[in-house]
Amino acid sequence: MYEIVDKRTIGPNLTQYQIKAPRIAKARKCGQFVIVRAREHGERIPLTVADTDPETGTITLIVQTVGKSTLEMSQLKKGECFQDVVGPMGQPSHIDKFGTVVVIGGGLGTAVVLPQAIALRESGNKIISIIGARTKELLILQEQLGAVSDELILTTDDGSYGKKGLVTDALQELIDDPKVDVGAVYCAGPVIMMKFVSLLTKKYNIPTVVSLNPIMVDGTGMCGGCRVTVNGQSKFACVDGPEFDGHQVDYDELMDRLTTYRKQEQESLERFEKQHNCKLQR
Amino acid sequence: MVDKGNGDGKLTAKERLAIERQKMPEQDGIERSKNFEEVNLGLPEEIAIREAQRCLQCKKAACVEGCPVEIDIPGFLKLIAERDFLGAAALIRQDNNLPAVTGRVCPQETQCEIKCVRCKSGAPVAIGWLERFAADYEIAHRKGRPKTTAVKTGKKVACIGSGPAGVTCAGELAKMGHDVTVFEAFHKAGGVLVYGIPEFRMPNRIVEDEMENLKSLGVKIETNVLVGRTVTINQLMEQEGYDSAFIANGAGLPVFMKIPGENFKGVYSANEYLTRTNLMGAFQFPKYDTPIIAGRRVCVIGGGNVAMDAVRTSKRLGAEESIIVYRRAREQMPARVEEVHHAEQEQIRFEMLTAPVEVLGTEDGWVRGMTCIRMELGEPDASGRRRPIPIEGSEFLIECDLVVVAVGTSANPLITQTTPGLKTNKWGYIETDDNLMTSIPGVFAGGDIIRGAATVILAMGDGKKAAQSIDAYLNGRLRYNG
Numbered sequence: 001m002y003e004i005v006d007k008r009t010i011g012p013n014l015t016q017y018q019i020k021a022p023r024i025a026k027a028r029k030c031g032q033f034v035i036v037r038a039r040e041h042g043e044r045i046p047l048t049v050a051d052t053d054p055e056t057g058t059i060t061l062i063v064q065t066v067g068k069s070t071l072e073m074s075q076l077k078k079g080e081c082f083q084d085v086v087g088p089m090g091q092p093s094h095i096d097k098f099g100t101v102v103v104i105g106g107g108l109g110t111a112v113v114l115p116q117a118i119a120l121r122e123s124g125n126k127i128i129s130i131i132g133a134r135t136k137e138l139l140i141l142q143e144q145l146g147a148v149s150d151e152l153i154l155t156t157d158d159g160s161y162g163k164k165g166l167v168t169d170a171l172q173e174l175i176d177d178p179k180v181d182v183g184a185v186y187c188a189g190p191v192i193m194m195k196f197v198s199l200l201t202k203k204y205n206i207p208t209v210v211s212l213n214p215i216m217v218d219g220t221g222m223c224g225g226c227r228v229t230v231n232g233q234s235k236f237a238c239v240d241g242p243e244f245d246g247h248q249v250d251y252d253e254l255m256d257r258l259t260t261y262r263k264q265e266q267e268s269l270e271r272f273e274k275q276h277n278c279k280l281q282r
Numbered sequence: 283m284v285d286k287g288n289g290d291g292k293l294t295a296k297e298r299l300a301i302e303r304q305k306m307p308e309q310d311g312i313e314r315s316k317n318f319e320e321v322n323l324g325l326p327e328e329i330a331i332r333e334a335q336r337c338l339q340c341k342k343a344a345c346v347e348g349c350p351v352e353i354d355i356p357g358f359l360k361l362i363a364e365r366d367f368l369g370a371a372a373l374i375r376q377d378n379n380l381p382a383v384t385g386r387v388c389p390q391e392t393q394c395e396i397k398c399v400r401c402k403s404g405a406p407v408a409i410g411w412l413e414r415f416a417a418d419y420e421i422a423h424r425k426g427r428p429k430t431t432a433v434k435t436g437k438k439v440a441c442i443g444s445g446p447a448g449v450t451c452a453g454e455l456a457k458m459g460h461d462v463t464v465f466e467a468f469h470k471a472g473g474v475l476v477y478g479i480p481e482f483r484m485p486n487r488i489v490e491d492e493m494e495n496l497k498s499l500g501v502k503i504e505t506n507v508l509v510g511r512t513v514t515i516n517q518l519m520e521q522e523g524y525d526s527a528f529i530a531n532g533a534g535l536p537v538f539m540k541i542p543g544e545n546f547k548g549v550y551s552a553n554e555y556l557t558r559t560n561l562m563g564a565f566q567f568p569k570y571d572t573p574i575i576a577g578r579r580v581c582v583i584g585g586g587n588v589a590m591d592a593v594r595t596s597k598r599l600g601a602e603e604s605i606i607v608y609r610r611a612r613e614q615m616p617a618r619v620e621e622v623h624h625a626e627q628e629q630i631r632f633e634m635l636t637a638p639v640e641v642l643g644t645e646d647g648w649v650r651g652m653t654c655i656r657m658e659l660g661e662p663d664a665s666g667r668r669r670p671i672p673i674e675g676s677e678f679l680i681e682c683d684l685v686v687v688a689v690g691t692s693a694n695p696l697i698t699q700t701t702p703g704l705k706t707n708k709w710g711y712i713e714t715d716d717n718l719m720t721s722i723p724g725v726f727a728g729g730d731i732i733r734g735a736a737t738v739i740l741a742m743g744d745g746k747k748a749a750q751s752i753d754a755y756l757n758g759r760l761r762y763n764g
């Protein structure tokens with residue numbers, strides 16, 4: 001059992017957990033994730049480790065409530081336990097010295113790029129961060145990412161905060177800016193966003209790292225459910241990834257595979273909401 | 283020798299020969315293809331005794347040679363015939379820690395039973411069923427769990443993986459007084475026995491019972507530890523004070539066919555299909571959260587036990603038609619004969635000498651069928667089986683909405699990649715010497731990770747042998763000779 005030593009709401013449908021998991025806290029490197037099963041009947045769901053504290057043996061997870069498992073998780077209280085937490089899984093981030101790195105987080109992807117930004121900065125890179133969301137309320141982790149960035153750009157689709165437009169618009173401006181020499185882009189968020197960021201950077205030959213989120217089961221390379229096509233080859237995101245060269249990923253296939261269980265997910269969520277007389281805020 | 287019980291010794295050879303092989307009571311084929319309850323119901327006591335009486339108690343028992351762990355088969359059969367069921371179980375356990383498992387899943391028809399002299403005059407003694415009988419009887423009637431009185435040696439051993447190899451090794455080492463911890467990546471111990479082999483063939487409660495036995499012997503089981511990532515073998519040895527390690531992580535990497543269309547929604551590896559169903563309980567969705575695509579017309583590609591388990595699972599998940607697609611002929615299917623027979627009873631369709639060339643999809647990315655090609659058998663290949671050759675122009679379509687690929691597995695590289703100095707062969711399987719020691723002193727390996735996909739009993743045999751080697755190594759009787 002893995003105790004929730006701290007839990008706080010950090011945004012709409014967004015919860016930050018601090019979990020006691022000493023082995024993982026010790027071993028985890030930037031870019032890795034864990035697989036959590038909150039309850040005995042629960043699903044195994046992958047979650048990026050946002051931060052660790054090897055001293056107290058805890059790890060930090062930032063979870064967006066999107067369906068049954070994450071909703072059920074959000075109802076657990078501080079002091080209660082997750083049934084299972086295993087990891088760290090996946091390859092650590094490839095951190096190099098590129099000069100200026102643009103770090104792009106879309107929605108929850110911001111939780112994934114935050115540790116990358118920290119590691120990239122520690123390696124001596126200049127960090128320009130872009131956080132994008134549909135609307136103001138959905139912008140998360142501005143402070144945390146801002147604190148490790150030389151420059152922070154916020155965009156909202158509806159213009160309710162920051163720049164109106166998509167993250168790709170902000171990125172284009174940076175690329176066009178003669179004072180900025182973009183050495184690399186790190187990007188995590190909705191697949192469609194990663195796709196368009198990669199299409200853009202490909203035009204300029206800017207190395208781009210994306211963090212993929214296919215559906216996983218074991219996370220050990222045993223089931224192949226997380227397979228994604230990269231450079232025409234099938235890769236298992238849980239062991240070969242989750243980060244890949246953004247210019248080589250077949251995003252359309254990934255988007256499609258992510259819809260596999262849509263019907264069951266819906267059914268599961270509605271059933272849970274009814275039973276617990278609660279609702280996922282949509 | 284004095285006979286106890288109902289006078290087994292009084293039967294003459296002729297009388298024994300006159301007894302026909304008894305039948306295993308089983309759930310009706312159609313009925314059971316809708317549930318996940320066990321197919322074979324187990325022999326009733328009187329039938330078991332009758333079957334055991336068929337054994338001729340051969341002086342030089344050929345059956346024993348066929349068993350990879352050389353169980354005293356005539357010995358335990360005699361005890362069953364004498365109604366000493368607990369005694370029979372204890373005798374089996376001297377050579378085999380998991381009789382309730384092997385009695386169910388060993389390929390007896392190519393191991394112990396094929397060697398039985400009674401094959402010549404009809405059917406062999408049903409050694410597997412009787413092994414299962416004794417083991418089940420023990421589970422139901424035993425008082426207390428095994429304990430060990432061995433003097434503690436103070437030596438620490440890590441077993442990596444809780445499949446048959448890992449738990450056998452752990453149990454043996456605990457009985458020798460060593461301090462053993464099993465590390466398992468999944469949240470539940472048991473290896474393939476819990477995530478692969480379905481409930482209708484290998485009920486989970488049996489594996490759980492064995493894990494309790496193991497704990498009773500003092501073995502610690504730490505789940506949710508992915509060795510290589512959570513902790514490396516080096517760290518276990520250098521930082522956590524383990525004196526030796528046994529790697530038994532199985533051969534868990536699924537092989538796909540590398541044909542077009544394999545990433546359409548509705549194409550599963552058998553590993554994923556079975557893991558979702560068995561380990562994650564998807565057959566009880568939505569009570570269990572993990573979903574599965576059940577499929578109305580399901581094609582399973584392959585001819586081994588894994589393929590049989592997947593295809594029979596699909597029936598139970600509600601498929602209207604479930605089809606085995608196999609590129610060789612029926613006789614060459616590596617699956618246990620009993621499983622093929624059971625699959626037939628459950629109205630599984632067999633498309634033999636057929637290989638898929640492409641998976642076809644709908645516009646929205648779901649499987650809609652497979653283009654297949656007919657094969658004919660040519661010259662024998664390296665495995666000694668006749669090689670299947672495609673017949674040109676014989677392509678045809680099988681419509682289906684789910685495809686499960688069960689064409690084999692390969693070595694999971696996670697541990698080998700994170701353990702510097704660990705030698706593997708060209709397929710990625712770990713190399714060991716005759717004592718099962720790897721290229722790293724004190725680190726041993728066994729089971730599927732050294733053999734490629736093999737059998738439960740061979741994995742257990744390795745676990746036992748490794749335990750002996752590890753004990754010798756810890757006592758300074760065995761040295762590294764790499």
Ligand SMILES: Cc1cc2nc3c(=O)[nH]c(=O)nc-3n(C[C@H](O)[C@H](O)[C@H](O)COP(=O)(O)OP(=O)(O)OC[C@H]3O[C@@H](n4cnc5c(N)ncnc54)[C@H](O)[C@@H]3O)c2cc1C
Nearest residue numbers: 045046047048062063064067068069070213214215216265
């Ligand atoms: C490597 C990786 C890292 C991730 N990191 C985070 C993170 O830090 N924070 C966070 O909130 N989310 C993260 N996710 C996504 C998270 O796993 C899903 O949101 C979660 O599984 C949804 O479960 P649910 O039952 O609440 O929703 P559901 O209703 O089951 O599903 C909602 C959507 O989540 C996705 N999903 C569902 N099941 C899985 C699964 N088993 N594996 C992966 N995706 C699934 C699908 O796209 C689905 O449409 C990560 C995913 C991956 C693969």
Ligand SMILES: Cc1cc2nc3c(=O)[nH]c(=O)nc-3n(C[C@H](O)[C@H](O)[C@H](O)COP(=O)(O)OP(=O)(O)OC[C@H]3O[C@@H](n4cnc5c(N)ncnc54)[C@H](O)[C@@H]3O)c2cc1C
Nearest residue numbers: 443445446447467473474478509532729730736737738741
């Ligand atoms: C569906 C199916 C049906 C089968 N049917 C039969 C049958 O009828 N008869 C028969 O004799 N054989 C059968 N087999 C084969 C048999 O199950 C295997 O040969 C046997 O289980 C191998 O045992 P093992 O101990 O080597 O590995 P496994 O049983 O594979 O166990 C390995 C364990 O190690 C864990 N692990 C892996 N990597 C790590 C890591 N890095 N850290 C920690 N833990 C790890 C895994 O999660 C797993 O629990 C079948 C196999 C399958 C898949």
Ligand code: SF4
Nearest residue numbers: 349384388393394410
């Ligand atoms: S362990 Fe397997 S091979 Fe040996 S006697 Fe039992 S069923 Fe036969």
Ligand code: SF4
Nearest residue numbers: 337338340345398399
């Ligand atoms: S070979 Fe057959 S008859 Fe002879 S001892 Fe073995 S089981 Fe009995």
Ligand code: FES
Nearest residue numbers: 219221223224238
């Ligand atoms: S999640 Fe099963 S192989 Fe990646």
